[in-house]
Amino acid sequence: MSRLAAGGSIDRRQPLAFTFDGKSYQGFAGDTLASALIANDVRLVGRSFKYHRPRGILTAGAEEPNALVTLRSGARAEPNSKATTVELYDGLEAASQNRWPSLGFDMMAVNGLLSPIFVAGFYYKTFMWPRRFWERLYEPLIRRAAGLGALSGLPDPDSYDRDHAFCDLLVIGAGPAGLMAALTAGRAGARVLIVEEDFALGGRLLAERHEIDGQPAADWVAAVAAELASLPTVRVLKRTTLFGGYDSCTFGAVEKVADHLVTPAAGQPRQRLWKIAAKRTILATGAVERPISFGGNDRPGVMQASAVEAYVNRFATAPGKRIAIFALTASGLRLARALKAAGIEVPAIVTPDGTGDGSTIAGMVTATHGKTLRSIEVSGRRIEADILAMAGGWNPAIGIASHLGARPVWDDAIHAFVLKTPPAGMALAGAAAGHFSLGEAIDDGLREAQAALADLGMPATVGARPATSDDPAGVGTLWSVPGSKGKAFVDFQHDVTVDDIALAEREGFRSVEHLKRYTTLGMATDQGKAGQVNGQALLAAATATAMGEKGTVIARPPDRPVAIGAFAGAHTAAHFRPVRLTAGHAWAAENGASFVDTGQWKRAQWFTRPGESDWLESVTREARAVRTGVGICDVSTLGKIEVAGPDAATLLDRLYTNMMSTLPVGKARYGLMLREDGFVFDDGTAARLADDRYVISTTTANAARVMQHVDYCRHVLWPELDAQAVSVTEQWAQVAVAGPNARVLMQRLLPDMDLSNEAFPFMASAQCRWRDGPARLFRLSFSGELAYEIAVPADRGAALMRALTEAGRSFGVTPYGTEALGVLRIEKGHPAGNELNGQTTAHDLGMGRMLSARKDFIGRALAGRAALTDPMRPTLVGLKPVRPGERVRGGAHLLPLGAAARAEHDQGYVTSACFSPVVDGWIALGLLANGPSRIGERVRAVSPVRGTDVEVEVCSPIFFDPEGVRLRG
Amino acid sequence: MRIPCPYCGERDAHEFVYRGDAAPQRPDGAEANEAAFADYVYPRANVAGAMHEHWYHAQGCRTWIVVERDTRSHAIAGATLAREAKR
Amino acid sequence: MVGALPAAGGGLAVSERGDLGIATIMARASSTAALAQRVAERFGIALIDGPILSGAGAVRFAGTGPGSWLSFCEGADPFWACSMAVQLDGVASVFDQSSGYAVLRLGGAEAMPMLQSGAFIDLHADAFPVGAVAVTVIAHVGAILIRVGEAQFDVAVFRSFAGSFWHWLATSAAARGVPLHRFSEDG
Numbered sequence A: 001m002s003r004l005a006a007g008g009s010i011d012r013r014q015p016l017a018f019t020f021d022g023k024s025y026q027g028f029a030g031d032t033l034a035s036a037l038i039a040n041d042v043r044l045v046g047r048s049f050k051y052h053r054p055r056g057i058l059t060a061g062a063e064e065p066n067a068l069v070t071l072r073s074g075a076r077a078e079p080n081s082k083a084t085t086v087e088l089y090d091g092l093e094a095a096s097q098n099r100w101p102s103l104g105f106d107m108m109a110v111n112g113l114l115s116p117i118f119v120a121g122f123y124y125k126t127f128m129w130p131r132r133f134w135e136r137l138y139e140p141l142i143r144r145a146a147g148l149g150a151l152s153g154l155p156d157p158d159s160y161d162r163d164h165a166f167c168d169l170l171v172i173g174a175g176p177a178g179l180m181a182a183l184t185a186g187r188a189g190a191r192v193l194i195v196e197e198d199f200a201l202g203g204r205l206l207a208e209r210h211e212i213d214g215q216p217a218a219d220w221v222a223a224v225a226a227e228l229a230s231l232p233t234v235r236v237l238k239r240t241t242l243f244g245g246y247d248s249c250t251f252g253a254v255e256k257v258a259d260h261l262v263t264p265a266a267g268q269p270r271q272r273l274w275k276i277a278a279k280r281t282i283l284a285t286g287a288v289e290r291p292i293s294f295g296g297n298d299r300p301g302v303m304q305a306s307a308v309e310a311y312v313n314r315f316a317t318a319p320g321k322r323i324a325i326f327a328l329t330a331s332g333l334r335l336a337r338a339l340k341a342a343g344i345e346v347p348a349i350v351t352p353d354g355t356g357d358g359s360t361i362a363g364m365v366t367a368t369h370g371k372t373l374r375s376i377e378v379s380g381r382r383i384e385a386d387i388l389a390m391a392g393g394w395n396p397a398i399g400i401a402s403h404l405g406a407r408p409v410w411d412d413a414i415h416a417f418v419l420k421t422p423p424a425g426m427a428l429a430g431a432a433a434g435h436f437s438l439g440e441a442i443d444d445g446l447r448e449a450q451a452a453l454a455d456l457g458m459p460a461t462v463g464a465r466p467a468t469s470d471d472p473a474g475v476g477t478l479w480s481v482p483g484s485k486g487k488a489f490v491d492f493q494h495d496v497t498v499d500d501i502a503l504a505e506r507e508g509f510r511s512v513e514h515l516k517r518y519t520t521l522g523m524a525t526d527q528g529k530a531g532q533v534n535g536q537a538l539l540a541a542a543t544a545t546a547m548g549e550k551g552t553v554i555a556r557p558p559d560r561p562v563a564i565g566a567f568a569g570a571h572t573a574a575h576f577r578p579v580r581l582t583a584g585h586a587w588a589a590e591n592g593a594s595f596v597d598t599g600q601w602k603r604a605q606w607f608t609r610p611g612e613s614d615w616l617e618s619v620t621r622e623a624r625a626v627r628t629g630v631g632i633c634d635v636s637t638l639g640k641i642e643v644a645g646p647d648a649a650t651l652l653d654r655l656y657t658n659m660m661s662t663l664p665v666g667k668a669r670y671g672l673m674l675r676e677d678g679f680v681f682d683d684g685t686a687a688r689l690a691d692d693r694y695v696i697s698t699t700t701a702n703a704a705r706v707m708q709h710v711d712y713c714r715h716v717l718w719p720e721l722d723a724q725a726v727s728v729t730e731q732w733a734q735v736a737v738a739g740p741n742a743r744v745l746m747q748r749l750l751p752d753m754d755l756s757n758e759a760f761p762f763m764a765s766a767q768c769r770w771r772d773g774p775a776r777l778f779r780l781s782f783s784g785e786l787a788y789e790i791a792v793p794a795d796r797g798a799a800l801m802r803a804l805t806e807a808g809r810s811f812g813v814t815p816y817g818t819e820a821l822g823v824l825r826i827e828k829g830h831p832a833g834n835e836l837n838g839q840t841t842a843h844d845l846g847m848g849r850m851l852s853a854r855k856d857f858i859g860r861a862l863a864g865r866a867a868l869t870d871p872m873r874p875t876l877v878g879l880k881p882v883r884p885g886e887r888v889r890g891g892a893h894l895l896p897l898g899a900a901a902r903a904e905h906d907q908g909y910v911t912s913a914c915f916s917p918v919v920d921g922w923i924a925l926g927l928l929a930n931g932p933s934r935i936g937e938r939v940r941a942v943s944p945v946r947g948t949d950v951e952v953e954v955c956s957p958i959f960f961d962p963e964g965v966r967l968r969g
Numbered sequence B: 001m002r003i004p005c006p007y008c009g010e011r012d013a014h015e016f017v018y019r020g021d022a023a024p025q026r027p028d029g030a031e032a033n034e035a036a037f038a039d040y041v042y043p044r045a046n047v048a049g050a051m052h053e054h055w056y057h058a059q060g061c062r063t064w065i066v067v068e069r070d071t072r073s074h075a076i077a078g079a080t081l082a083r084e085a086k087r
Numbered sequence C: 001m002v003g004a005l006p007a008a009g010g011g012l013a014v015s016e017r018g019d020l021g022i023a024t025i026m027a028r029a030s031s032t033a034a035l036a037q038r039v040a041e042r043f044g045i046a047l048i049d050g051p052i053l054s055g056a057g058a059v060r061f062a063g064t065g066p067g068s069w070l071s072f073c074e075g076a077d078p079f080w081a082c083s084m085a086v087q088l089d090g091v092a093s094v095f096d097q098s099s100g101y102a103v104l105r106l107g108g109a110e111a112m113p114m115l116q117s118g119a120f121i122d123l124h125a126d127a128f129p130v131g132a133v134a135v136t137v138i139a140h141v142g143a144i145l146i147r148v149g150e151a152q153f154d155v156a157v158f159r160s161f162a163g164s165f166w167h168w169l170a171t172s173a174a175a176r177g178v179p180l181h182r183f184s185e186d187g
């Protein structure tokens, strides 16, 4: 065990048992998985992506490239979890990844021996030829050899929640700068939201030893945390990762609600996705320490100095017994003091120029030795050490600001990319601003919070600035170490080396974006947080350009990997999207309906009766019942828009191709709407309820789009028209009653109305009463039969279905679904969604005469274009198989007989097909070039998808009752 | 992105439907010819900078609005009701 | 009305408001002032053209868009919208929506946090005070929110979405560990 006897922010009274690769260990509450592994002397935690080199824990934060583990098992397994950010819990189960058969002995490490071919761009160079080998051989091989953890392949058993937050000030990061900012703004009464990824507040104050106001920094953190909790306008979200900045200062964050529990409580989500809108934001995300690129810098035991400091001070562990330090920053000496205070031997402090105290060695680490680290080489001299802490400088964590379009610039004073001009509404504080000392962080937090308050017009209460022990924060640079032996890694997770950068440059990949794609530098799950800048510095050196001259890569959301489930939230499986149910839904379900999705609606597709074995049998029975008796069909999902006002008629004249202003009150008319480009948009009926009031219907699919279109005409095109319009789709349940017995049935339902042909003829409409409530009656027919549509308030929709069933029981009233509806309209040649597909014109559908020449309407001018009325355009026809019993399929292409089934012979396609009970065979509608003049001709209907090839005869699209005798009956 | 609806106040962009450039004017009247309409329907300037656009607050007040947006930064300078913008 | 919360409190009480007459009222062109005057005469209500609830009695107008309101009437008969059309003849178009919406009343300390978790509009009392109205979207379902009290909201959703909305409400309440109390209209 390497647990120090005292100290740290762990709770030694709460031991926690966990397993790693099947072996049992123990840690404490307050540990991360990484700190607990270190405490248990586990040095080897993973294998690298490409070469399968053994790797140890490098960092203590989210930039960790090596210690990626699969957390949990079974359906809850989560691959690529960073051990450095996993909060330890009792029963935690973790496994290493990318090794086979075991972590200690990995067969794939042979990749390391083949490393000369695994250089930058190796995918492009090696596996391009022969091409057919790619899918069969190379790709599976590479996927096995190079990879991260695997998904379980099982459905995610967890649930995910969603929340929204609004604040005056969003503070990202709860280190010294963030805490100071939140406190300052919170004391002034501002609505403050402070988010912190860690499960503890304090940021680097958890890992470093400082004094604030004469007391240990931890006490200050505790006092601030307590005060923040007491302020009513401040909300603190711990375990919450802010992963993205979006336009207008909105942000995405994910809160770990139950990730630190073995299994969430019933109903408890695993994570919660936050959408945040902030008036002002302070980015206090700190900085990420850079590695140094020397030979063997990836050997387990080589760690970031800041990480070693965290493991010793925060987690009370000793990562090694002899910890050498290789430092380019002043923080190296602070680490040495911390190690000595913890009783850990420091065999060497190495700095390139010897700055430091008397014990410092001037020089560089050029090589490392041991399976896990045993010794380092400095200027040819071997020094025994089991840990090497490298302090390579700091990269301010400014990714979130980059999401908002801010361009980082290079700062030679601190050798890092910084933001000189943060995005509007955002300020940077502390290390994120490139100010690395504690004093500066406190100053920044205070100042930026006050500036934000002033911006928002809120008076700041003046509080004392806490006194801080100052700490030296000098940063030097050393981008490569001359005389290095062995591979020097730049990107640890993707195994990109110093040599790879040089090779890419030699091969001409000299922009930072090209370098990234060619070498995959920064493209792993850590997104280059540790290695990106080092790689760019090497490129700058190789191209003899100043650092920063070439810019840097642009960070995009998410800043950290986020589980897809968190974005989906509750919208999975049956609740993937909202479901709309008609008033008659339950009634339909009780009557054996199978439902089909039409947009968000569930519509009854057919009603299975006992003894029916397949859908076709049910559909045929239903269609036959309508032709011979009477059927009822729920058509509530069709869009209904009421248009009222003195100019309602004028508005409809401009919306529809045909005249609606001449429609008398008490009548309905079929109407066609075009898009302004002249193609058909939608169809439906308009019924005039009063001089200044119409109700129009739309197809189910286009209901929202037509409403939007009507509003566009009212608000944008013709605001001078005095016409009001609103969707009443939800208000009315509407049922089609069709068949020779429809009048008898309707008369039973509405005994007080005269439904005779004289009083209520085809295309009549009326407002009436049913059971002492409002109702609307229309004599419309989609089926070609004597038919009505009755609408009642949706509250009474189910009652209406039951009443119709009761009233029609004696003559076998039959509920029918969308399939039978489709059969009936195909038999009558009525176009529907398949024909109104956005690519057809009125001419194509045989409705060219519906384009009025007496008025302007949407689409008028462009519908008249010669190309849109060309007879050679595919035009609506009927199609019948020549050999009885053969089946035409929707989507089949129409070709001349004898022509090869190739695109150049294509003359159109089948839009709709069904089995017609009245024809007693399969029939179809299709769009055929010059169709109407080819009646009687034979063509082929070829479906390469289904492998069918049927000879069909071109016929009129109206298969049944072409004179329309029945619907007027 | 947050869009300042003149009626509803600031709302998330997902409540809106985007249409595009608010500049083209429909050549009204039965006399307007094919060429005038082709010019209205098809060509669009690819503006880099401030642009007036039509948005529909579909999940809100169901009103068409004109939004002034900088296409480079997505910064929104303001919004008015389309009905009033036309006047 | 919402029944009393259990003594333990802290939960979320939900009741469905039935027997409501609902109508969309849209002012005729340039008639918003005339409509306001008519509403003042007939109902004694100062109608405001904005996302605000006007009226405190049996009839109320919730602003849903420019020159557009959703009007509610408690205990209305099936032809209430027709009578509204007569009352407002010449100054507004009236559309019956009495069956078009399911209206829920959410009460209790958790009502606001619950709705906030679904709606990306600021429901803080300073931004959304008593009487405020918002047409917005919750869990992909269009919703009209009306703050009727400090901790009391009416939520109207299109009736076809009621089941999906209820599913969201129930799962979100469970995710928060909030006990959900369902009341019928008569307690």
Ligand SMILES: [Zn+2]
Pocket: B005, B006, B007, B008, B009, B057, B060, B061, B062, B063
């Ligand atoms: Zn709006």
